[in-house]
Amino acid sequence: MASKTRVQEILSWYESDNPGSRRNLASILNHGRLGGTGKMVLLPVDQGFEHGPARSFGKNPAGYDPWYHFQLAIDAGCNAYAAPLGFLEAGAGEFAGQIPTILKLNNADSLYGGSDPAPAITGCVDDALRLGCSAVGFTIYPASALRSEMYGQLREIAEEAKRKGLAVVVWSYPRGSGVSKEGETAIDVVAYAAQIACQLGAHIVKVKPPTDFIEQDAARKVYEAEGIPIGTLAERIRHVVQSAFNGRRIIIFSGGPAKGRDEVLEEIRGVAAGGAFGSIVGRNAFQRPKEEGMALLQEIMEIHAQA
Numbered sequence: 548m549a550s551k552t553r554v555q556e557i558l559s560w561y562e563s564d565n566p567g568s569r570r571n572l573a574s575i576l577n578h579g580r581l582g583g584t585g586k587m588v589l590l591p592v593d594q595g596f597e598h599g600p601a602r603s604f605g606k607n608p609a610g611y612d613p614w615y616h617f618q619l620a621i622d623a624g625c626n627a628y629a630a631p632l633g634f635l636e637a638g639a640g641e642f643a644g645q646i647p648t649i650l651k652l653n654n655a656d657s658l659y660g661g662s663d664p665a666p667a668i669t670g671c672v673d674d675a676l677r678l679g680c681s682a683v684g685f686t687i688y689p690a691s692a693l694r695s696e697m698y699g700q701l702r703e704i705a706e707e708a709k710r711k712g713l714a715v716v717v718w719s720y721p722r723g724s725g726v727s728k729e730g731e732t733a734i735d736v737v738a739y740a741a742q743i744a745c746q747l748g749a750h751i752v753k754v755k756p757p758t759d760f761i762e763q764d765a766a767r768k769v770y771e772a773e774g775i776p777i778g779t780l781a782e783r784i785r786h787v788v789q790s791a792f793n794g795r796r797i798i799i800f801s802g803g804p805a806k807g808r809d810e811v812l813e814e815i816r817g818v819a820a821g822g823a824f825g826s827i828v829g830r831n832a833f834q835r836p837k838e839e840g841m842a843l844l845q846e847i848m849e850i851h852a853q854a
């Protein structure tokens with residue numbers, strides 16, 4: 548018998564999932580320029596909801612049009628495109644079958660200034676099925692006073708999504724009154740956030756690239772006593788991958804606010820060298836003119852392909 552492909556190997560880690568969920572996970576892993584490599588680059592466009600339209604699309608007004616993002620993800624060769632209900636409903640028919648999609652089922656706006664994020668449920672598993680999505684997406688904010696509510700909502704959504712044969716993607720963003728601003732990307736906090744998302748049953752976890760700051764004193768003692776290497780970005784990524792079930796869960800890292808090409812690529816090199824499964828890059832792609840955004844996404848894919 549032929550040996551397992553990399554995608555089959557990854558699917559074998561999700562051993563309790565039904566064939567539908569595995570097939571949908573495979574549809575993401577097998578699509579686009581990185582298809583079949585076990586790596587992925589996703590385009591997420593929920594910033595219109597999360598940050599508002601001008602902050603999101605003012606730099607490149609073509610992005611006000613929902614079709615722009617479908618086409619960008621397709622033309623760049625991304626593995627999948629993720630968005631909230633409205634953006635997906637606006638293009639799911641026109642672009643059906645051209646790229647796997649992920650319906651984000653909760654969203655938080657930035658109009659209410661409280662320190663603890665309180666996202667609303669903005670879609671359901673049946674919406675994802677109706678729109679032909681491969682997966683549902685959900686954001687948890689560990690460190691928000693409302694985190695337990697979010698964990699409970701995700702538990703219910705993940706149970707239904709898996710029963711109905713979809714994959715589950717979790718954005719795990721520590722934020723809120725339980726963590727300092729610097730602590731949101733602290734190595735101990737990001738690793739912890741990855742672990743929580745995996746324990747909640749995520750197939751794919753998305754976190755931010757961690758810094759070498761350590762937020763929790765109890766964790767610092769262990770990092771120091773055990774000499775856990777966190778000096779370089781690659782070392783920190785490796786530690787986060789290890790925290791995601793020792794690499795048995797797909798874990799990808801976000802792009803962050805728009806910055807220069809060299810800075811983006813330098814960070815991606817560290818992310819790839821640390822053993823990440825890929826990147827999820829929104830603003831750095833769609834806030835550039837289309838050709839430039841596409842070219843940057845493709846350079847990012849190339850770095851992951853070579854790692």
Ligand code: FBP
Pocket residue numbers: 591592593594597718801802803804827828829830831
């Ligand atoms: P970006 O590459 O634009 O950072 O997109 C990734 C993402 O996870 C989006 O899905 C989300 O809207 C955004 O980051 C959240 O960014 P922030 O932490 O700045 O609110």
